[in-house]
Amino acid sequence: MTTQLTLTALPGIPLVEPGDDLPTIILDAYARADLTPADSDVLVVAQKVVSKAENRYAHLGNIEPSAAALELAERSRTDPRLSELILRESREVLRQRPGVIIVEHQLGYVHANAGIDRSNIVSDDDQDPRVLLLPADPDASARRLRDSLRERCAVELAIIINDSAGRAWRNGVIGFAIGCAGIEPLRDMIGQPDMFGRGLERTQIAVADELAAAGSLLMGQASEATPVVLARGVRFRTSEVGSTPLLRARHEDLFR
Amino acid sequence: MTTQLTLTALPGIPLVEPGDDLPTIILDAYARADLTPADSDVLVVAQKVVSKAENRYAHLGNIEPSAAALELAERSRTDPRLSELILRESREVLRQRPGVIIVEHQLGYVHANAGIDRSNIVSDDDQDPRVLLLPADPDASARRLRDSLRERCAVELAIIINDSAGRAWRNGVIGFAIGCAGIEPLRDMIGQPDMFGRGLERTQIAVADELAAAGSLLMGQASEATPVVLARGVRFRTSEVGSTPLLRARHEDLFR
Numbered sequence: 001m002t003t004q005l006t007l008t009a010l011p012g013i014p015l016v017e018p019g020d021d022l023p024t025i026i027l028d029a030y031a032r033a034d035l036t037p038a039d040s041d042v043l044v045v046a047q048k049v050v051s052k053a054e055n056r057y058a059h060l061g062n063i064e065p066s067a068a069a070l071e072l073a074e075r076s077r078t079d080p081r082l083s084e085l086i087l088r089e090s091r092e093v094l095r096q097r098p099g100v101i102i103v104e105h106q107l108g109y110v111h112a113n114a115g116i117d118r119s120n121i122v123s124d125d126d127q128d129p130r131v132l133l134l135p136a137d138p139d140a141s142a143r144r145l146r147d148s149l150r151e152r153c154a155v156e157l158a159i160i161i162n163d164s165a166g167r168a169w170r171n172g173v174i175g176f177a178i179g180c181a182g183i184e185p186l187r188d189m190i191g192q193p194d195m196f197g198r199g200l201e202r203t204q205i206a207v208a209d210e211l212a213a214a215g216s217l218l219m220g221q222a223s224e225a226t227p228v229v230l231a232r233g234v235r236f237r238t239s240e241v242g243s244t245p246l247l248r249a250r251h252e253d254l255f256r
Numbered sequence: 257m258t259t260q261l262t263l264t265a266l267p268g269i270p271l272v273e274p275g276d277d278l279p280t281i282i283l284d285a286y287a288r289a290d291l292t293p294a295d296s297d298v299l300v301v302a303q304k305v306v307s308k309a310e311n312r313y314a315h316l317g318n319i320e321p322s323a324a325a326l327e328l329a330e331r332s333r334t335d336p337r338l339s340e341l342i343l344r345e346s347r348e349v350l351r352q353r354p355g356v357i358i359v360e361h362q363l364g365y366v367h368a369n370a371g372i373d374r375s376n377i378v379s380d381d382d383q384d385p386r387v388l389l390l391p392a393d394p395d396a397s398a399r400r401l402r403d404s405l406r407e408r409c410a411v412e413l414a415i416i417i418n419d420s421a422g423r424a425w426r427n428g429v430i431g432f433a434i435g436c437a438g439i440e441p442l443r444d445m446i447g448q449p450d451m452f453g454r455g456l457e458r459t460q461i462a463v464a465d466e467l468a469a470a471g472s473l474l475m476g477q478a479s480e481a482t483p484v485v486l487a488r489g490v491r492f493r494t495s496e497v498g499s500t501p502l503l504r505a506r507h508e509d510l511f512r
Contacts, residue, residue, distance in 0.1 A: 003264070003265040003267075003474055003482060004262060004263065004264045004265070005262070005263040005470075005473060005474055006260060006261070006262050006263075007260065007261040007262075007263070007470075007489075008259070008260045009259040009260070011259075095510040095511070097510070099457075102510065109425075110424070110425040164461070167423065167424070168366070168423070168424040168425070168504075168509065168510075168511035168512070169365075169366040169424070169503075169504055169509060169511065169512065170432070170462065170465065170502050170503065170504055171442060171460065171462065171501060171502055171503065171504045172441075172442045172460045172461055172462025172463075172465065172502060173459060173460070173461055173462065174461070174462050174465050174466050174469070175466065176426070185428075186427060186428045201355075203429060204427065204428045204429070205420070205428055205429055205430070205472070206426065206427065206428025206429065206430050207428075207473065209426065209428065209430050209469070210430050210431065210469040210470065210472055210473045211473065213430070213465070213466040213469040213470060214261075214263075214466065214469060214470035214473060216461070216466055217261060217463065217466045217467065217470060217490065218259055218261055226259060233263075234473065245427060246426050246427055246428060247425075247426065247427065248424075248425055248426055248427050253424065253425060254351040254353070254358065254424075255351070255424035255425065255511050256424070256425065
């Protein structure tokens with residue numbers, strides 16, 4: 001038997017506005033592709049549309065930079081109001097250089113500029129520039145979406161909310177999972193003999209991140225136009241554990 | 257139009273032995289799946305089968321550990337012969353702790369244990385334990401494979417050789433590209449407004465790494481059984497640049 005995985009960018013999804021009902025938007029997009037939700041579907045959903053539906057906009061005009069934000073803005077040559085927002089979204093600033101601030105986000109990710117999306121800042125002349133924050137609780141967002149689709153269609157599917165981020169050591173961004181529901185994000189595999197020769201290492205594949213990266217391939221630059229990718233043929237385990245197993249604990253991280 | 261990407265694990269690939277002809281093996285596997293090579297196919301090929309075909313085995317019995325290897329073995333509690341091999345394959349040891357040595361490989365990747373595969377060490381009693389090194393020049397391996405398939409089938413396809421590796425900050429391994437041919441590994445996209453508000457940032461998507469991760473989803477644990485994944489529907493640019501653009505220069509890396 002040939003193993004196959006199909007990724008379909010669900011078509012015709014409109015610009016998402018605060019308060020929009022994502023489950024309805026997604027069901028409409030399924031219909032446009034002549035598809036219906038099925039058991040074991042995995043939906044990879046771009047963070048941007050989740051944040052927009054949840055109205056995670058922050059208006060820079062309302063932000064009063066703290067002394068720390070002013071200092072950070074100076075060192076990183078960043079808008080002080082944006083620096084303030086980055087600090088509010090983060091546990092700690094890990095690295096900075098002109099134009100980029102790499103933080104440990106309150107949600108645990110290491111992420112440039114706290115994952116804040118600035119593509120809504122049209123220009124410096126914009127009367128009310130706004131930026132878009134990550135969802136407050138992406139695992140909860142994924143769960144709500146999964147629960148709603150499950151209720152409306154009586155199917156067991158999984159949701160991954162993805163974002164793109166840079167990485168240590170390598171150029172370019174790739175998709176990664178900021179939240180998930182209904183899928184075990186790490187899959188245990190039989191590993192190599194350990195270096196002591198005492199047995200097999202425990203190796204885990206970050207399946208949710210690989211799916212997030214695969215989904216990102218179809219979102220590409222036009223993530224606004226195709227922010228939802230349906231993956232079919234994925235073998236995954238159902239789980240309620242969310243995405244936190246993907247986060248390496250700080251004390252176990254050799255590169256933080 | 258619906259955008260779709262299909263990943264197919266080419267079936268029935270036998271255990272690869274040194275000297276085996278990978279192009280023939282791959283064409284046979286296409287036929288088994290009732291497929292023929294087509295323009296714009298992307299083949300994601302597991303590093304392991306490339307290394308095996310190229311006889312990149314190293315026999316531990318032949319390895320004489322240096323003083324540096326003995327010291328590294330002591331500190332990382334590793335087989336001194338393996339430590340020696342890791343040092344030979346690497347430019348520098350970046351981190352170490354019991355059971356793991358993270359290096360900058362001669363080829364530029366940051367990789368645990370220099371990407372050396374130990375799954376051929378059957379046991380401590382093995383008379384001639386051997387390990388498998390990365391291909392000497394994965395981009396050249398990818399080019400040879402691409403050229404051979406192009407010549408035999410008159411198609412323009414792309415090759416990505418993938419391996420799995422751990423990452424900073426996140427748990428679990430994911431697939432990444434150690435070599436490629438016929439594909440531009442980074443895709444420029446229009447980015448966000450830069451933090452100075454002076455225009456758009458240059459953002460690049462690591463398409464080859466996303467494809468490597470997607471292919472890895474189908475290889476899973478049984479990478480020996482399905483080491484070649486065909487991706488169809490990928491929009492990519494042809495390029496002869498290989499995989500080196502994916503490597504972040506050391507002086508530009510905030511985490512090395």
